[in-house]
Amino acid sequence: MTNNQLMSRLSLNQITTEQWNLQEAVEGCLRHDVPRISVWRHKIEEVGLKQASRLIKGAGLQVSSICRGGMFPAATAKERAERLDDNKRAVEEAAELDTDTLVLVCGPSADKDIDTARAQVAEGIDSLVPFAKDYGVKLAIEPLHPMFAADRSVINTMNQASTIAENYNQNEVGVIVDVYHVWWDPNLYAEIERAKGRILGFHVSDWKVPMADMFKGRFMMGDGVIEINRMRKAVEQAGYNGPIEVEIINQSLWDRAGDDVLQEVKQSFAKYV
Amino acid sequence: MTNNQLMSRLSLNQITTEQWNLQEAVEGCLRHDVPRISVWRHKIEEVGLKQASRLIKGAGLQVSSICRGGMFPAATAKERAERLDDNKRAVEEAAELDTDTLVLVCGPSADKDIDTARAQVAEGIDSLVPFAKDYGVKLAIEPLHPMFAADRSVINTMNQASTIAENYNQNEVGVIVDVYHVWWDPNLYAEIERAKGRILGFHVSDWKVPMADMFKGRFMMGDGVIEINRMRKAVEQAGYNGPIEVEIINQSLWDRAGDDVLQEVKQSFAKYV
Numbered sequence: 060m061t062n063n064q065l066m067s068r069l070s071l072n073q074i075t076t077e078q079w080n081l082q083e084a085v086e087g088c089l090r091h092d093v094p095r096i097s098v099w100r101h102k103i104e105e106v107g108l109k110q111a112s113r114l115i116k117g118a119g120l121q122v123s124s125i126c127r128g129g130m131f132p133a134a135t136a137k138e139r140a141e142r143l144d145d146n147k148r149a150v151e152e153a154a155e156l157d158t159d160t161l162v163l164v165c166g167p168s169a170d171k172d173i174d175t176a177r178a179q180v181a182e183g184i185d186s187l188v189p190f191a192k193d194y195g196v197k198l199a200i201e202p203l204h205p206m207f208a209a210d211r212s213v214i215n216t217m218n219q220a221s222t223i224a225e226n227y228n229q230n231e232v233g234v235i236v237d238v239y240h241v242w243w244d245p246n247l248y249a250e251i252e253r254a255k256g257r258i259l260g261f262h263v264s265d266w267k268v269p270m271a272d273m274f275k276g277r278f279m280m281g282d283g284v285i286e287i288n289r290m291r292k293a294v295e296q297a298g299y300n301g302p303i304e305v306e307i308i309n310q311s312l313w314d315r316a317g318d319d320v321l322q323e324v325k326q327s328f329a330k331y332v
Numbered sequence: 333m334t335n336n337q338l339m340s341r342l343s344l345n346q347i348t349t350e351q352w353n354l355q356e357a358v359e360g361c362l363r364h365d366v367p368r369i370s371v372w373r374h375k376i377e378e379v380g381l382k383q384a385s386r387l388i389k390g391a392g393l394q395v396s397s398i399c400r401g402g403m404f405p406a407a408t409a410k411e412r413a414e415r416l417d418d419n420k421r422a423v424e425e426a427a428e429l430d431t432d433t434l435v436l437v438c439g440p441s442a443d444k445d446i447d448t449a450r451a452q453v454a455e456g457i458d459s460l461v462p463f464a465k466d467y468g469v470k471l472a473i474e475p476l477h478p479m480f481a482a483d484r485s486v487i488n489t490m491n492q493a494s495t496i497a498e499n500y501n502q503n504e505v506g507v508i509v510d511v512y513h514v515w516w517d518p519n520l521y522a523e524i525e526r527a528k529g530r531i532l533g534f535h536v537s538d539w540k541v542p543m544a545d546m547f548k549g550r551f552m553m554g555d556g557v558i559e560i561n562r563m564r565k566a567v568e569q570a571g572y573n574g575p576i577e578v579e580i581i582n583q584s585l586w587d588r589a590g591d592d593v594l595q596e597v598k599q600s601f602a603k604y605v
Contacts, residue, residue: 170557205478205517206477206478206543208516216518242446242481243478243481245450245488273543283482284441284444286445286446
């Protein structure tokens with residue numbers, strides 16, 4: 060793959076420039092020749108879906124995914140139904156923004172019972188599939204690092220994500236490979252191969268020691284220990300040649316000018332992805 | 333199991349009261365009727381092995397394990413040989429203190445190549461086994477949480493630990509089940525069953541959100557989300573009825589009086605383990 064081909068796959072995951080609102084992010088992408096963006100729902104909410112759609116389409120940007128649906132487990136059936144409704148709104152937003160990929164961060168347990176929470180995730184996805192299919196939107200299960208099992212997602216390995224996804228057609232449910240969440244997995248490359256045909260996204264950042272903050276501690280590609288290039292080649296081997304989202308959640312990046320961040324993103328993307 | 337039987341299995345892992353030197357920890361165990369202790373090597377070094385042995389045996393305390401050997405991967409063959417020598421000293425210390433269990437924290441990669449690091453762990457253990465066997469000391473591989481893959485251990489699941497252990501006899505190599513490190517694992521209970529006959533220790537603490545510090549952020553049993561009692565019953569089902577070490581690495585506990593900490597340890601052990 061030439062460098063130009065690689066750069067054409069770059070997508071700015073909007074959380075990387077959390078300091079920008081949607082309009083600023085769209086304009087930033089145009090200024091820096093970034094052809095794609097992954098849009099977060101709290102940024103859509105700020106301007107409303109119609110205006111978000113106008114901004115993005117007017118700029119000719121492609122939307123690689125919507126972040127995020129999920130958060131299925133809850134203590135009561137009523138709450139779980141409300142979560143499902145919210146996921147349906149996320150599907151509608153994805154369709155309106157012309158992306159076929161809704162990223163699912165599946166949610167933590169409401170109590171100590173992690174097995175039940177995992178079952179509720181599977182049930183939630185099962186309930187959402189027909190609705191999403193009507194809109195032409197695929198559900199992309201993103202396994203989160205096991206250190207988030209208590210507060211963000213009880214789906215923590217590629218194995219879990221693929222086991223759920225395989226209950227459905229490839230155009231209904233797939234998985235996201237985010238290097239930060241899965242790089243440690245002893246079965247990583249076998250699981251990437253297994254996910255062939257179901258990989259709906261590839262997210263990059265890096266893991267560096269010491270990590271001051273579990274949530275906002277991700278680093279720029281190349282600054283840490285993750286074999287990003289090896290993983291990129293593995294997902295390509297498994298048939299994935301779609302957008303590559305740069306998703307770096309890091310307070311120190313948010314404290315800088317967005318243009319500086321985006322420039323550095325492009326440089327380290329070209330060098331280390 | 334009666335409460336008395338359970339309490340007779342309690343072992344103070346010395347890092348829980350890091351503010352105490354070895355003599356203070358031994359005296360604390362006597363004052364609080366804690367029958368066992370897990371000894372850290374930096375605490376032995378402070379007083380010397382002979383004096384450590386006199387203190388512990390004079391008090392009639394049983395040593396549940398020595399923490400810790402391991403740290404096998406390194407960039408050069410010379411460094412790896414030095415690590416192996418250090419592990420042999422740890423075996424000698426275990427034998428001198430009349431414990432048959434040396435806990436292995438296997439070490440991080442020297443660079444980005446995690447596969448090679450994992451191979452170096454397997455090689456290191458293979459080199460250490462005959463030496464340890466001569467001393468009657470078993471090597472207890474402790475899988476560490478995946479969030480420590482970059483800085484403490486590339487062995488991150490029960491599956492990895494058992495896969496290495498199964499190359500040897502049960503009296504040579506086994507595994508440690510530490511609830512903090514493995515509670516998130518979707519295969520946990522199957523892996524505990526698989527480890528039957530090879531479980532050499534059960535360590536308890538708790539995981540609570542938010543976690544301010546990945547290393548020194550462990551909580552008292554009952555304060556977090558881990559199903560400790562369920563896991564204790566599972567390891568018993570798998571034949572383990574030995575010492576249960578309380579290993580809580582938490583700066584706020586170290587800032588308190590050791591006697592207060594030990595009292596609280598006993599209370600939450602009785603209630604939640």
